[in-house]
Amino acid sequence: MSGEHGQPLGLPAPVRRSLLAVLVVAVAVASDACDASVGDAAALAAAVKRAGSDACVGRTSTVAVTADIALAAPVHVWANASVSLVGPRAISGAGDHGLFVTRGRLALSGLRLADGAAASGGCVFVGAGGSLAASNASFVRCAAANYGGAIYASGAEVALRNVSFARTSAAYVGGAVSATTRSSVRVVDCTFEATTVTRAAAGGGALALMMSEATIVASAFLGTRSAAAGGALYVEDESNCSVSRSLFRATSAASSGGAVALVGGGSLAVEDTVFEGAAAKRSGGAVLMSGGAAAAVGATFDRCVAAVGGAVHLEAQLATSTSGSGTRIASDLDLRRCAFSSCRATAGDGGGVSLGDGGSTARVGDDTSFVNCSASKDGGGVASAGRATLGRGLVFRGNVAETGGGGGAYLRNVSGSLVVRDAVFAENRCRTSGGGLFVEFQASKPSVVGARAARSRWRDSPARARRTALGGAGT
Numbered sequence: 001m002s003g004e005h006g007q008p009l010g011l012p013a014p015v016r017r018s019l020l021a022v023l024v025v026a027v028a029v030a031s032d033a034c035d036a037s038v039g040d041a042a043a044l045a046a047a048v049k050r051a052g053s054d055a056c057v058g059r060t061s062t063v064a065v066t067a068d069i070a071l072a073a074p075v076h077v078w079a080n081a082s083v084s085l086v087g088p089r090a091i092s093g094a095g096d097h098g099l100f101v102t103r104g105r106l107a108l109s110g111l112r113l114a115d116g117a118a119a120s121g122g123c124v125f126v127g128a129g130g131s132l133a134a135s136n137a138s139f140v141r142c143a144a145a146n147y148g149g150a151i152y153a154s155g156a157e158v159a160l161r162n163v164s165f166a167r168t169s170a171a172y173v174g175g176a177v178s179a180t181t182r183s184s185v186r187v188v189d190c191t192f193e194a195t196t197v198t199r200a201a202a203g204g205g206a207l208a209l210m211m212s213e214a215t216i217v218a219s220a221f222l223g224t225r226s227a228a229a230g231g232a233l234y235v236e237d238e239s240n241c242s243v244s245r246s247l248f249r250a251t252s253a254a255s256s257g258g259a260v261a262l263v264g265g266g267s268l269a270v271e272d273t274v275f276e277g278a279a280a281k282r283s284g285g286a287v288l289m290s291g292g293a294a295a296a297v298g299a300t301f302d303r304c305v306a307a308v309g310g311a312v313h314l315e316a317q318l319a320t321s322t323s324g325s326g327t328r329i330a331s332d333l334d335l336r337r338c339a340f341s342s343c344r345a346t347a348g349d350g351g352g353v354s355l356g357d358g359g360s361t362a363r364v365g366d367d368t369s370f371v372n373c374s375a376s377k378d379g380g381g382v383a384s385a386g387r388a389t390l391g392r393g394l395v396f397r398g399n400v401a402e403t404g405g406g407g408g409a410y411l412r413n414v415s416g417s418l419v420v421r422d423a424v425f426a427e428n429r430c431r432t433s434g435g436g437l438f439v440e441f442q443a444s445k446p447s448v449v450g451a452r453a454a455r456s457r458w459r460d461s462p463a464r465a466r467r468t469a470l471g472g473a474g475t
């Protein structure tokens, strides 16, 4: 607006002032042309379309939704448009439609999105380069024939704050949200309730990640379900997921990973989070690891149940390439300050944790406890056929191996020496050998340093020289 020599338009001051006023009014009019108040589906579609026009691209068009609206057709946010839809109102997909974001930006606040339906992303589809930010919002009964019951993101960004999802569903992955192809998802203060994956294919009753990343903070997963794996979360294909200060309650999977399934590489970091009453039919009542690394600090697992690995189960994933050759992706678990209580393996090993094969590694780290866990076979607290190491300050109390050995823990195929330091084994029971700890050694015996074993006797099992049973014998 300045002239070349800092002389604004070279006009006398009063004229300049009035001209400025006219310009300000003109700008305000332009804003109004992009912003809008809408009360029906046609006005909503027109306002969102206008946000993608040359006049409005480059700014955010704020669209106030002033009445509950039922869509008559899908609404598209086009490339480079930025639209903010503001409630408090409801937008219904009338069981047939949703919102599409194609390389644009959509913000939703104070809105309730209900009854949307689409192939993927029942209520919102976010394509490559697009973004969705929702706050103070809810998604109810959105349904996808394929992926992402409420939201599907492909190469996109999704930020959710104070959003609730209830009874949304997808056939294959992500009962509420599915993120693929390097999407990133941020979930803060959100609730997922009874969201589901309905077919026995992949999983993630609430959220599925494929080659994507997610951060979940202070959120709750309540009764979410998967007809396959991952009752709440399905983390596949080198995806990375972190969860802190969150709650998983009564989530379930018809196959494995009642709360979380980590599959095919990638990582899971869990902090100060509670898994309560998570259940899986096969393995990993709370968490299944089938290739990948997981670290949990300050996690609680209470009353989790599966056939094998009542709370956590690790196995190596056998990935088959197109050439037909198989590669194994190992699983690696690191536990610190975790508490396992009343978890149960109903038809196998590891009431708390089971390492199902030689390729997996688990560090049952410092200050972790197993209390009142039980396995129908070996290892009331922990059963390992892989490489397990024990940290300091472990507590195994009141665990049971009902028909096998190792009431507290059963460790197979241990090579080198095993150090058990400052551990408490108390009141554990089993049927065969090793009321507290049963170790099968490949080579030397374990060195046991400073363990306090209340009500346990530490002794060698006479049965086999390379087996060492610590703690009172069974029954």
Ligand SMILES: *[C@@H]1O[C@H](CO)[C@@H](O)[C@H](O)[C@H]1NC(C)=O
Binding pocket: 079, 080
């Ligand atoms: C969107 O913006 C980018 C970069 O500013 C531009 O290259 C592209 O042509 C725009 N697309 C549309 C459809 O306007």
Ligand SMILES: *[C@@H]1O[C@H](CO)[C@@H](O)[C@H](O)[C@H]1NC(C)=O
Binding pocket: 109, 110, 135, 136
């Ligand atoms: C969400 O709601 C809270 C409380 O009603 C309000 O303070 C906040 O500004 C809202 N945030 C957004 C982004 O709408």
Ligand SMILES: *[C@@H]1O[C@H](CO)[C@@H](O)[C@H](O)[C@H]1NC(C)=O
Binding pocket: 110, 135, 136, 137, 138, 162
């Ligand atoms: C969360 O969103 C709801 C609307 O869905 C609103 O009533 C509530 O005040 C919000 N809470 C916070 C803390 O922003």
Ligand SMILES: *[C@@H]1O[C@H](CO)[C@@H](O)[C@H](O)[C@H]1NC(C)=O
Binding pocket: 182, 211, 212, 213, 238, 239, 240, 266, 267
């Ligand atoms: C997950 O983290 C690993 C290691 O930091 C990284 O190599 C990989 O690209 C990440 N995955 C995604 C989808 O960003």
Ligand SMILES: *[C@@H]1O[C@H](CO)[C@@H](O)[C@H](O)[C@H]1NC(C)=O
Binding pocket: 342, 343, 344, 372, 373, 374
């Ligand atoms: C011990 O665990 C079982 C489940 O295996 C549960 O039914 C029982 O109530 C628990 N006992 C205590 C004292 O927590």
Ligand SMILES: *[C@@H]1O[C@H](CO)[C@@H](O)[C@H](O)[C@H]1NC(C)=O
Binding pocket: 357, 358, 385, 413, 415
């Ligand atoms: C036992 O451990 C060794 C090396 O630690 C490994 O090579 C072998 O395959 C393991 N055996 C079983 C049955 O897991």
